[in-house]
Amino acid sequence: xxxxxxxxxxxxxxxxxxxxxxxxxxxxxxxxxxxxxxxxxxxxxxxxxxxxxxxxxxxxxxxxxxxxxxxxxxxxxxxxxxxxxxxxxxxxxxxxxxxxxxxxxxxxxxxxxxxxxxxxxxxxxxxxxxxxxxxxxxxxxxxxxxxxxxxxxxxxxxxxxxxxxxxxxxxxxxxxxxxxxxxxxxxxxxxxxxxxxxxxxxxxxxxxxxxxxxxxxxxxxxxxxxxxxxxxxxxxxxxxxxxxxxxxxxxxxxxxxxxxxxxxxxxxxxxxxxxxxxxxxxxxxxxxxxxxxxxxxxxxxxxxxxxxxxxxxxxxxxxxxxxxxxxxxxxxxxxxxxxxxxxxxxxxxxxxxxxxxxxxxxxxxxxxxxxxxxxxxxxxxxxxxxxxxxxxxxxxxxxxxxxxxxxxxxxxxxxxxxxxxxxxxxxxxxxxxxxxxxxxxxxxxxxxxxxxxxxxxxxxxxxxxxxxxxxxxxxxxxxxxxxxxxxxxxxxxxxxxxxxxxxxxxxxxxxxxxxxxxxxxxxxxxxxxxxxxxxxxxxxxxxxxxxxxxxxxxxxxxxxxxxxxxxxxxxxxxxxxxxxxxxxxxxxxxxxxxxxxxxxxxxxxxxxxxxxxxxxxxxxxxxxxxxxxxxxxxxxxxxxxxxxxxxxxxxxxxxxxxxxxxxxxxxxxxxxxxxxxxxxxxxxxxxxxxxxxxxxxxxxxxxxxxxxxxxx
Amino acid sequence: xxxxxxxxxxxxxxxxxxxxxxxxxxxxxxxxxxxxxxxxxxxxxxxxxxxxxxxxxxxxxxxxxxxxxxxxxxxxxxxxxxxxxxxxxxxxxxxxxxxxxxxxxxxxxxxxxxxxxxxxxxxxxxxxxxxxxxxxxxxxxxxxxxxxxxxxxxxxxxxxxxxxxxxxxxxxxxxxxxxxxxxxxxxxxxxxxxxxxxxxxxxxx
Numbered sequence: 001x002x003x004x005x006x007x008x009x010x011x012x013x014x015x016x017x018x019x020x021x022x023x024x025x026x027x028x029x030x031x032x033x034x035x036x037x038x039x040x041x042x043x044x045x046x047x048x049x050x051x052x053x054x055x056x057x058x059x060x061x062x063x064x065x066x067x068x069x070x071x072x073x074x075x076x077x078x079x080x081x082x083x084x085x086x087x088x089x090x091x092x093x094x095x096x097x098x099x100x101x102x103x104x105x106x107x108x109x110x111x112x113x114x115x116x117x118x119x120x121x122x123x124x125x126x127x128x129x130x131x132x133x134x135x136x137x138x139x140x141x142x143x144x145x146x147x148x149x150x151x152x153x154x155x156x157x158x159x160x161x162x163x164x165x166x167x168x169x170x171x172x173x174x175x176x177x178x179x180x181x182x183x184x185x186x187x188x189x190x191x192x193x194x195x196x197x198x199x200x201x202x203x204x205x206x207x208x209x210x211x212x213x214x215x216x217x218x219x220x221x222x223x224x225x226x227x228x229x230x231x232x233x234x235x236x237x238x239x240x241x242x243x244x245x246x247x248x249x250x251x252x253x254x255x256x257x258x259x260x261x262x263x264x265x266x267x268x269x270x271x272x273x274x275x276x277x278x279x280x281x282x283x284x285x286x287x288x289x290x291x292x293x294x295x296x297x298x299x300x301x302x303x304x305x306x307x308x309x310x311x312x313x314x315x316x317x318x319x320x321x322x323x324x325x326x327x328x329x330x331x332x333x334x335x336x337x338x339x340x341x342x343x344x345x346x347x348x349x350x351x352x353x354x355x356x357x358x359x360x361x362x363x364x365x366x367x368x369x370x371x372x373x374x375x376x377x378x379x380x381x382x383x384x385x386x387x388x389x390x391x392x393x394x395x396x397x398x399x400x401x402x403x404x405x406x407x408x409x410x411x412x413x414x415x416x417x418x419x420x421x422x423x424x425x426x427x428x429x430x431x432x433x434x435x436x437x438x439x440x441x442x443x444x445x446x447x448x449x450x451x452x453x454x455x456x457x458x459x460x461x462x463x464x465x466x467x468x469x470x471x472x473x474x475x476x477x478x479x480x481x482x483x484x485x486x487x488x489x490x491x492x493x494x495x496x497x498x499x500x501x502x503x504x505x506x507x508x509x510x511x512x513x514x515x516x517x518x519x520x521x522x523x524x525x526x527x528x529x530x531x532x533x534x535x536x537x538x539x540x541x542x543x544x545x546x547x548x549x550x551x552x553x554x555x556x557x558x559x560x561x562x563x564x565x566x567x568x569x570x571x572x573x574x575x576x577x578x579x580x581x582x583x584x585x586x587x588x589x590x591x592x593x594x595x596x597x598x599x600x601x602x603x604x605x606x607x608x609x610x611x612x613x614x615x616x617x618x619x620x621x622x623x624x625x626x627x628x629x630x631x632x633x634x635x636x637x638x639x640x641x642x643x644x645x646x647x648x649x650x651x652x653x654x655x656x657x658x659x660x661x662x663x664x665x666x667x668x669x670x671x672x673x674x675x676x677x678x679x680x681x682x683x684x685x686x687x688x689x690x691x692x693x694x695x696x697x698x699x700x701x702x703x704x705x706x707x708x709x710x711x712x
Numbered sequence: 713x714x715x716x717x718x719x720x721x722x723x724x725x726x727x728x729x730x731x732x733x734x735x736x737x738x739x740x741x742x743x744x745x746x747x748x749x750x751x752x753x754x755x756x757x758x759x760x761x762x763x764x765x766x767x768x769x770x771x772x773x774x775x776x777x778x779x780x781x782x783x784x785x786x787x788x789x790x791x792x793x794x795x796x797x798x799x800x801x802x803x804x805x806x807x808x809x810x811x812x813x814x815x816x817x818x819x820x821x822x823x824x825x826x827x828x829x830x831x832x833x834x835x836x837x838x839x840x841x842x843x844x845x846x847x848x849x850x851x852x853x854x855x856x857x858x859x860x861x862x863x864x865x866x867x868x869x870x871x872x873x874x875x876x877x878x879x880x881x882x883x884x885x886x887x888x889x890x891x892x893x894x895x896x897x898x899x900x901x902x903x904x905x906x907x908x909x910x911x912x913x914x915x916x917x
Contacts, residue, residue, distance in 0.1 A: 071911060072912070073874055101915040101916065101917045102845065103850055105912070142813065143775065144912070146778075222905065222906075
């Protein structure tokens with residue numbers, strides 16, 4: 001028995017080790033930081049204040065939702081409060097699914113804030129008071145560690161007129177950022193019903209729009225088979241979700257309660273009542289007709305991409321290659337056309353595949369996501385700069401790099417065609433051309449097979465003009481005979497290429513700070529020296545070696561410099577707070593700000609943009625910043641917001657998804673009382689914007705007409 | 713000849729798959745799925761040989777704080793002693809995969825039993841998680857009770873206090889005791905299925 005007690009004592013010490021005991025409102029315990037979030041020190045009697053309990057977790061660790069799923073326990077808080085002061089129960093934001101081998105838990109990773117309220121009754125003693133909380137929780141990664149902490153919050157109880165005494169701006173920001181993630185009540189116009197099936201439940205929810213993504217988190221334990229996949233069937237006004245019941249569930253519940261998470265981070269509290277739910281059609285959820293027409297528009301979009309400013313230099317290159325190979329036999333031309341097309345197809349598939357895999361892994365990304373990586377931008381700029389040098393005549397890529405093989409020249413040509421196709425796709429992505437915005441938004445919400453069909457159509461559209469030329473020998477015979485003019489043309493093409501380099505450099509510096517400008521220009525210098533070695537001593541092995549070493553250095557610099565030198569977004573914002581368009585009217589976007597403006601009766605216009613998106617820049621200059629447009633915005637008292645997606649921003653990605661889009665540009669005009677904003681086309685003219693402004697409901701109050709409403 | 717060996721292969725595959733499919737899932741109120749497993753002394757046990765006796769399955773992970781709650785306090789050991797004395801067969805089951813928390817060799821487990829004065833009938837070693845999947849065991853500890861007719865009569869938590877605190881053992885409603893006592897006195901089990909609490913079973917991923 002003695003030994004037993006010793007072990008008990010030892011393990012008790014071990015178990016108690018993560019216990020934090022300090023008279024503080026925060027604690028750092030095994031794998032997490034937690035704190036009470038009280039922005040305001042004053043507790044006015046009779047007025048409840050919104051506060052919260054915040055967990056910041058180490059990467060990979062999670063805490064649990066109120067229904068933790070197959071294992072785990074939610075955090076709990078126990079209060080010791082002075083007489084007259086009460087605290088409400090913790091409220092739980094919408095969780096995420098946390099798969100664990102064959103099991104499924106529900107909880108939170110990274111960070112979470114549990115909001116609650118504290119209230120002092122009129123009878124509470126005024127003056128300083130200590131709110132004492134005992135918190136315990138279970139934090140898990142592969143292993144689970146129970147933890148507990150005692151936290152003290154000092155408050156000042158005041159009676160009479162409410163006085164705000166802000167003590168922590170950081171706390172206020174935490175609350176503002178995280179307290180609104182609680183699930184909303186389902187609007188009264190929407191319905192939720194469920195029907196029992198032999199295997200579980202069929203849950204039908206209407207939201208007034210087609211829903212393609214949903215996850216249901218049951219509030220009650222032991223109702224559902226948690227790890228079972230939930231199959232969604234979108235309907236015209238909502239969705240039907242097939243849920244598998246827990247094997248041990250004997251009687252159907254009277255209600256099916258829980259949280260329904262929809263695309264775009266919309267969360268609703270659901271209390272579904274029994275009813276009749278028609279079985280969703282067994283056929284795949286997308287209509288073949290819709291797929292065919294979307295694929296057709298994707299093809300048209302791909303065709304138009306050829307004319308976009310970012311793809312045009314590449315097309316130029318391709319035209320040049322066509323003239324050069326004019327002397328070759330026609331069947332080789334055809335082969336080049338096919339290889340170019342394959343290059344485009346393969347890179348589109350690779351991009352879409354990567355996007356789907358990353359999204360399946362939980363990342364919130366949209367189309368053009370690679371332009372949100374400074375490493376990618378730096379590599380692109382370096383590649384195009386080097387290409388420009390070669391075109392301008394500093395050196396011949398073909399001569400030096402393939403002379404060793406001699407006979408390789410022909411093969412090099414095919415590889416060249418392939419990589420021109422790859423290049424075309426990479427530079428084309430930021431130019432989300434007309435037609436493509438909706439096509440891509442639709443495509444990414446479909447089953448993988450449909451997604452790939454649409455992107456294949458897009459790729460074929462992009463490749464079509466060139467392949468048509470190569471497949472139809474009669475057309476190529478119109479091309480002039482090769483000669484000295486070709487060299488001049490080649491050098492001339494380097495001009496738009498260098499133009500693209502300037503644009504990419506501006507994008508990097510604009511989004512990541514001036515330190516990266518130094519790095520980028522140094523990389524260009526290294527490339528120029530490498531080019532000099534290749535051009536001055538062609539076909540010399542040592543010169544090639546020096547050039548390769550320089551290129552490798554440049555490559556490493558492209559990869560490491562952004563991480564080392566990039567300026568944080570917060571710092572950048574404070575450095576140059578003037579909005580890009582120059583007009584002071586544009587405010588940075590946030591969902592809260594939009595709701596706030598709408599609640600105040602203002603219409604709202606949101607410009608979803610990115611500095612790497614050329615069509616966005618063009619629209620802003622040609623349409624949005626025109627004086628007559630700005631004046632019209634002013635007259636109708638429209639609140640203007642700019643959602644800058646240049647860097648990765650999950651909140652903006654979610655909003656884009658909610659709007660059914662996957663990339664920028666998107667222009668949304670909201671007016672009060674309308675659930676869905678009006679989306680403007682992706683190519684703007686002042687007329688289009690003015691027209692949309694004029695169609696705003698006339699009842700919208702302007703600040704001048706609002707005040708004299710009081711009648712004397 | 714070739715097609716014959718192909719057919720034979722197909723048949724072998726089908727036979728190999730059948731026990732998994734037929735074993736289905738353990739559901740309270742239905743016959744418990746049959747199993748055969750090896751204990752920490754290398755002896756095999758099949759559920760069939762214990763027909764006529766009550767069988768308790770206790771999912772175990774010695775590194776899990778919730779398991780520790782019941783072992784450090786001596787609660788689990790006294791339950792084991794009490795019920796095995798009354799003729800109940802008690803199997804502790806370890807489904808942790810190699811490399812995961814709670815995985816132990818036979819020798820390590822036997823040393824642990826001695827050190828903790830634990831007294832199960834045997835400890836079934838289930839590193840591949842076969843038994844765990846057969847019973848859909850989710851957490852440690854998680855308790856199952858099979859009656860003398862081979863019917864599963866209880867699945868779930870050991871008691872109603874889902875905490876890792878040893879101080880919560882006293883005063884808790886012990887569901888395992890309830891199930892065994894109710895069933896032995898001919899009454900239906902009031903709480904036949906509860907949500908088990910604790911750490912997730914550390915299956916191979």
